[in-house]
Amino acid sequence: DAQKLAKQQRVDIAARGSKQRDKAHIRKTKSVHFENQFGSYDLEVPYTEIKLSDTPGVGPNPPFIDYNTEGPKCDPKEGLKPLRLDWIRDRGDIEEYEGRRRNLGDDGKRAIKRGRATKEWRGRKHQPMRAKDHPVTQMWYARHGIITPEMKYVAERENCDVELVRSELAAGRAVMPCNINHPEAEPMIIGSAFLTKLNANMGNSAVTSSIDEEVEKLTWATKWGADTVMDLSTGNDIHTTREWILRNSPVPIGTVPMYQALEKVEDDASKLSWELFRDTVIEQCEQGVDYMTIHAGVLLRFVPLTANRVTGIVSRGGSIMAEWCLQHHQESFLYTHFDELCDIFAKYDVAFSLGDGLRPGSLADANDAAQLAELMTLGELTQRAWAKDVQVMIEGPGHIPFDTVRMNIEMEKAICKDAPFYTLGPLTTDTAPGYDHITSAIGGVEIARYGTAMLCYVTPKEHLGLPNKDDVKQGVIAYKIACHAADIAKHHPHAQDRDLAISKARFEFRWLDQFNLSYDPDTAIAFHDETLPAEPAKMAHFCSMCGPKFCSMAISQNIRKQFGGAAAQEQLVQDTLAGKIPSAQEARGALATSAASSTNADDIAAGMAEMSRK
Ligand code: IRN
Ligand code: FE2
Numbered sequence: 001d002a003q004k005l006a007k008q009q010r011v012d013i014a015a016r017g018s019k020q021r022d023k024a025h026i027r028k029t030k031s032v033h034f035e036n037q038f039g040s041y042d043l044e045v046p047y048t049e050i051k052l053s054d055t056p057g058v059g060p061n062p063p064f065i066d067y068n069t070e071g072p073k074c075d076p077k078e079g080l081k082p083l084r085l086d087w088i089r090d091r092g093d094i095e096e097y098e099g100r101r102r103n104l105g106d107d108g109k110r111a112i113k114r115g116r117a118t119k120e121w122r123g124r125k126h127q128p129m130r131a132k133d134h135p136v137t138q139m140w141y142a143r144h145g146i147i148t149p150e151m152k153y154v155a156e157r158e159n160c161d162v163e164l165v166r167s168e169l170a171a172g173r174a175v176m177p178c179n180i181n182h183p184e185a186e187p188m189i190i191g192s193a194f195l196t197k198l199n200a201n202m203g204n205s206a207v208t209s210s211i212d213e214e215v216e217k218l219t220w221a222t223k224w225g226a227d228t229v230m231d232l233s234t235g236n237d238i239h240t241t242r243e244w245i246l247r248n249s250p251v252p253i254g255t256v257p258m259y260q261a262l263e264k265v266e267d268d269a270s271k272l273s274w275e276l277f278r279d280t281v282i283e284q285c286e287q288g289v290d291y292m293t294i295h296a297g298v299l300l301r302f303v304p305l306t307a308n309r310v311t312g313i314v315s316r317g318g319s320i321m322a323e324w325c326l327q328h329h330q331e332s333f334l335y336t337h338f339d340e341l342c343d344i345f346a347k348y349d350v351a352f353s354l355g356d357g358l359r360p361g362s363l364a365d366a367n368d369a370a371q372l373a374e375l376m377t378l379g380e381l382t383q384r385a386w387a388k389d390v391q392v393m394i395e396g397p398g399h400i401p402f403d404t405v406r407m408n409i410e411m412e413k414a415i416c417k418d419a420p421f422y423t424l425g426p427l428t429t430d431t432a433p434g435y436d437h438i439t440s441a442i443g444g445v446e447i448a449r450y451g452t453a454m455l456c457y458v459t460p461k462e463h464l465g466l467p468n469k470d471d472v473k474q475g476v477i478a479y480k481i482a483c484h485a486a487d488i489a490k491h492h493p494h495a496q497d498r499d500l501a502i503s504k505a506r507f508e509f510r511w512l513d514q515f516n517l518s519y520d521p522d523t524a525i526a527f528h529d530e531t532l533p534a535e536p537a538k539m540a541h542f543c544s545m546c547g548p549k550f551c552s553m554a555i556s557q558n559i560r561k562q563f564g565g566a567a568a569q570e571q572l573v574q575d576t577l578a579g580k581i582p583s584a585q586e587a588r589g590a591l592a593t594s595a596a597s598s599t600n601a602d603d604i605a606a607g608m609a610e611m612s613r614k
Pocket of ligand 2: 463
């Protein structure tokens with residue numbers, strides 16, 4: 001029955017589709033020529049064009065240009081074009097070699113046998129690349145004064161100077177997750193100097209979902225605006241699922257390699273070892289994972305600090321490591337082998353997302369000794385990674401009261417020397433399961449406003465179950481709102497342009513433009529059509545909220561028509577206040593210039609006379 005229900009839900013979403021959005025949001029690219037010491041390139045930089053209609057009697061409105069995360073269309077069985085391949089090869093600092101798994105590997109074959117992966121994927125070869133003699137990270141290039149095509153591409157997307165991109169990367173204040181084995185990805189940057197980014201988590205678990213569904217969810221998430229996607233699969237066919245996702249992903253892909261490592265030891269944490277973990281990491285580096293959550297700040301001596309917590313350790317990766325440390329009476333191998341991990345990451349340009357394994361899982365546990373002890377350790381690890389030119393971001397909470405949100409980003413900045421912060425919301429109350437996209441988007445705006453670079457979305461299913469497609473959309477849209485509100489509060493250049501465009505459309509009753517400029521045109525139009533489905537209503541100067549007589553915007557427009565512009569209105573007010581217009585009768589008389597007569601004119605004039613008396 002649960003399966004039937006899930007299927008029905010999928011059908012509902014498919015039926016709802018994304019028709020309005022797809023009609024109006026057109027992905028385009030602009031060609032940008034770029035040369036550096038390694039070659040000459042024509043970069044095809046993507047953007048979204050939102051077509052707008054004319055303002056009656058005034059003229060056309062230019063299309064609105066937006067950041068695009070969607071990626072080009074492709075056949076999922078073929079995968080995307082490897083757009084960065086030449087850029088990577090031209091630098092002459094990599095070698096191609098026989099990877100650990102040249103094809104799908106064992107779980108891939110199992111998947112094919114079960115009919116869960118198609119035959120086309122069986123022969124897919126994957127020849128990985130790695131650094132020959134120096135780190136191939138964007139941080140290394142940035143620190144050596146080299147401007148890469150990736151940096152130029154990002155500067156075009158962000159509408160900023162390429163030197164800003166280079167210097168932020170060099171200083172570690174921004175990361176560009178772009179594994180050389182994921183050449184399909186369109187370069188993007190995460191840092192507080194740039195647009196706030198959002199990550200969408202997905203992935204199967206032992207209980208639900210198939211590979212095709214995961215790829216579909218990925219496409220779905222990037223369509224609505226996810227800047228990166230984390231594949232958190234823990235169920236069957238982890239390797240194969242990830243292969244499908246990577247080859248189809250225009251955005252950086254993150255993972256928590258510990259999940260796959262645990263699967264390899266049949267979920268028995270005590271059997272984990274550094275060697276097994278390292279091999280899992282290399283397997284994922286070769287596949288093209290762009291950033292990895294590594295819970296290396298969960299130290300043996302911090303575990304007791306969680307013993308009296310209300311909700312203990314809520315991080316999956318964190319709890320696995322804590323269990324391992326206690327069972328083995330040993331320091332975490334993630335910590336003791338951290339430098340080796342850095343060397344591996346430097347070979348492929350994988351970025352660290354240093355995990356918050358001890359993040360608070362309830363307001364009661366917020367900002368406690370365990371959380372702070374871990375953060376201090378992450379600060380130390382950041383320095384060690386930077387010493388090897390490896391990119392780093394820092395994961396943050398969790399559940400924390402709103403008034404301590406700002407303190408959390410300030411502490412992170414101080415302790416981790418401005419490495420980009422990447423937070424899970426934070427949720428500002430524990431009381432609303434089913435609505436945690438809201439409880440957390442509230443914290444998200446606040447923490448991003450003060451400099452958090454990327455927000456990890458939380459869906460309405462948080463604490464309740466695996467998100468379906470609709471939950472993914474709800475989560476992404478909630479976080480689009482949070483990121484955008486934060487960018488406006490940060491006075492990020494042009495952040496408010498879209499608000500201006502949609503407000504003008506709203507005031508001018510350009511309904512379709514209003515729908516199309518919204519983050520979710522399909523919901524906007526569906527809500528509108530619920531009460532006024534007829535086509536002419538899309539031009540009407542009112543909606544069903546206030547009806548034709550009481551529409552404030554229509555009245556405002558009437559005021560302008562009757563009383564003229566600001567100067568004329570100001571004159572009228574001055575006259576009124578000076579007592580020159582003592583009655584409604586006379587007030588109306590003063591409106592000699594008024595063109596159209598309106599039922600509202602009486603009321604307005606009466607109101608002004610009343611004001612004058614007072
Ligand atoms: C983000 C910030 N803090 C945690 N996250 C995300 O939580 C992280 O990026 C990853 O997607 C997930 C890891 O969960 P566990 O293993 O810490 O529970
Ligand atoms: Fe939680």
